[in-house]
Amino acid sequence: MISVTRLYCDRSTSGDKLRYHHKGSERKPVVVWNCTRRCNLKCVHCYSESHNLSYDGELMNAEAREMIRDLASFKAPVILFSGGEPLMRDDLCELGAYAGELGVRPVISTNGTLITKSMAEKIKEAGFAYVGISLDGVGETNDVFRGVKGSFDAAIRGFENCISIGQKVGLRLTLTKSNVKDLPRIFDLIEHVGIPRACFYHLVYTGRGEDIIKDDLTHEETRDALDIILDRSMSFKRRGLNKDILTVDNHCDGPYIYMRLLREDPARADEVLKLLEINQGNSTGIGIGCIDNTGNVHPDQFWRSHTFGNVRNRQFSKIWMDTSDPIMAGLKSRKPLLKGRCARTNCKWIDICNGNFRARAVAVYNDPWMQDPACYLTDDEICKE
Numbered sequence: 558m559i560s561v562t563r564l565y566c567d568r569s570t571s572g573d574k575l576r577y578h579h580k581g582s583e584r585k586p587v588v589v590w591n592c593t594r595r596c597n598l599k600c601v602h603c604y605s606e607s608h609n610l611s612y613d614g615e616l617m618n619a620e621a622r623e624m625i626r627d628l629a630s631f632k633a634p635v636i637l638f639s640g641g642e643p644l645m646r647d648d649l650c651e652l653g654a655y656a657g658e659l660g661v662r663p664v665i666s667t668n669g670t671l672i673t674k675s676m677a678e679k680i681k682e683a684g685f686a687y688v689g690i691s692l693d694g695v696g697e698t699n700d701v702f703r704g705v706k707g708s709f710d711a712a713i714r715g716f717e718n719c720i721s722i723g724q725k726v727g728l729r730l731t732l733t734k735s736n737v738k739d740l741p742r743i744f745d746l747i748e749h750v751g752i753p754r755a756c757f758y759h760l761v762y763t764g765r766g767e768d769i770i771k772d773d774l775t776h777e778e779t780r781d782a783l784d785i786i787l788d789r790s791m792s793f794k795r796r797g798l799n800k801d802i803l804t805v806d807n808h809c810d811g812p813y814i815y816m817r818l819l820r821e822d823p824a825r826a827d828e829v830l831k832l833l834e835i836n837q838g839n840s841t842g843i844g845i846g847c848i849d850n851t852g853n854v855h856p857d858q859f860w861r862s863h864t865f866g867n868v869r870n871r872q873f874s875k876i877w878m879d880t881s882d883p884i885m886a887g888l889k890s891r892k893p894l895l896k897g898r899c900a901r902t903n904c905k906w907i908d909i910c911n912g913n914f915r916a917r918a919v920a921v922y923n924d925p926w927m928q929d930p931a932c933y934l935t936d937d938e939i940c941k942e
Contacts, residue, residue, distance in 0.1 A: 558756070559810040561802040564829045565787050565818070566794040570801045586846040586877060587635040588628055589666075589858040592621070592649065594850045596642040598668050599704025600693075602731055604764035604859050605849075607641040614851045616868075618648050622655060624848065624868050629659035631874035639666040639858065641850065644676065650683035657684040665689065666729065669715030670708055677718040689756065690715050691729045694736035695746060702736060716750055727754030727801070733772045737782050744789040753800060757786055759807035759931060761859040762920035770920075776933035783813055806859075808838045808910040809934050816938065830909070838911030842888025846877060856888060859916040863925075884925060888915070897928030898939070905941040906934070 562568050593615055596607035616624065628636060636656050643649050644667055653663040665680065669690035672680070680688060692712050693702040699709040719726035730736070730743060747755055760773045774782060783804070790802040804810045811833045818826035847858040852868040854876045855861055863884055866876040880886035887894050895912045898904065913929035921930045932939075 559804045559808065559814070561786060561790045561804060561814070562794075562800070564811070564814050564832060566790055566802075567825060568794060568799070572801070572803075584840070584844050585632045585634060586840075586844055587637060588633050588873070589637045589639050589845065589847045590621075590624075591640055591847070591849045591858065592616070592638050592643050592652070593646045594641040595645045596640055596668070597645065597670065597705070598642070598708055600668075600691075601702055601704065602693075602733070602760065602764075604761065604861070605641060606764045612850060616850065616852050618652070620852070620869065621648075621652050624852075624873060625652065625656050625659060625661065627868075627872045627874050629656070629661050631872075631877075633661055635662045635664060637664050637666055642668055642671065644671040650679050650685075653680075653685050654683040657686075662686050667691070667715070668703065668708065668712060670705075670711035672715030672718050674718045674721075677715075677722055677724055680719070681722055681724040686725065687754075688719055688724060688726045689729045690719075690726060691731075692743070693730050693733075694739045695742045698736050698739050702733075713750065716752055720751055725754075726752065727756060728752050729756045729758065731758040731760055732774055732779070732782055733760055734774060734778070735772055737774060737778060740782060740785045741789070744785075747800060748793075748798065754802075755800065756803045756805050757782075758805045759914075761806055761914065761916050763859045763861060763916055773931070779807075779931070779933045780813070783810060787814070787817065806914055807929075807931055807933075808913050809906075809932050811836070811838070811909050812906045812934060812938070833909035836909065838909050839913055839915070840911070841915050842885055846873075848873060856884065857916065859914075860919060862919060887926065891915075891926065894926040895928070896924065896926050897922075898932065898936070899928050902936055902940045904939040906939055 562570050563573055594605055594607050594612040597609050643665055656663040663685050664687040665685055666689045690712055693699050696709050700706050762770045793800040815826055815829050818829055841857040845857050847855040853864045854866050865882055891912050892907055899912055913932055915925050917929050917931055918927040919925050
């Protein structure tokens, strides 16, 4: 994650400790657990290819508790309950509360359509630190993206129900050609509804996302979208509106912010470069990992084609630290393995990007060490002088 609020707007946020204060050797992963594959929507970009049906072999309650105990002993800072749609799992709140009791911060990634007033109260009572609600456009744009008419209105009610009881909530949007035109209206909505946080994701070509790769933004469109995000975030700050704005899944955004600050505020740019160096860029296989609904451990939630093991057979902590798998070993020290533009240009941003997103390289080149095709920086911008 790239904190636009911290880097560009120079305002501290609650997530800074995870992103800008860790020491590499001590970093433990945020764990995404796809606690169920079942979902009530039909999103065109769904990385887990979920449908509204029951899936065999999902982790049972006792197995989930054992997994959470291991994560707590391993000092994993966060467990993100994802899906599918996690609210379709009956014991979600029970397991979230259990994680919190053991010192693992529980958060939810949801489409928000099932967050009634009573469900919002249950989420807050269970102690979930944060609820991320996906909204991929305004009105019909979102409904087409989500595959179900009325999903926009239902998600807005989910936001409102959380906000009304003081449950921390934020918006999650995946940028595509189909919804980028809605970006200004999304920022208007953030302000109007009172949403305190928003994460803007770059498209990853996995699951059903492979089918809409043509809908990904061009490099120029990505830069234009980043400029809108930066401009509107700064507008929030200047008007005294405390909004936490982030971008996700493309570490080019860090150098892009730095280069923009070099033009606008060089002294500030120096501090931002130091923060980016602390963050160290993409952390697939290091600072983020995934356990799917059946217990398989993956490099991250988007890279489902590779599995390191299963928590039914071996603890996540043991799997995660085992570098006998060449992919795991490579992810933990990937810079010498990187190919394409990363190597050819001797990229000067490698220490703050770390090769960017490996799942896109796998999807396009079938090579985990190839360049990320979504790198939108020019050769002139990345070549060492």
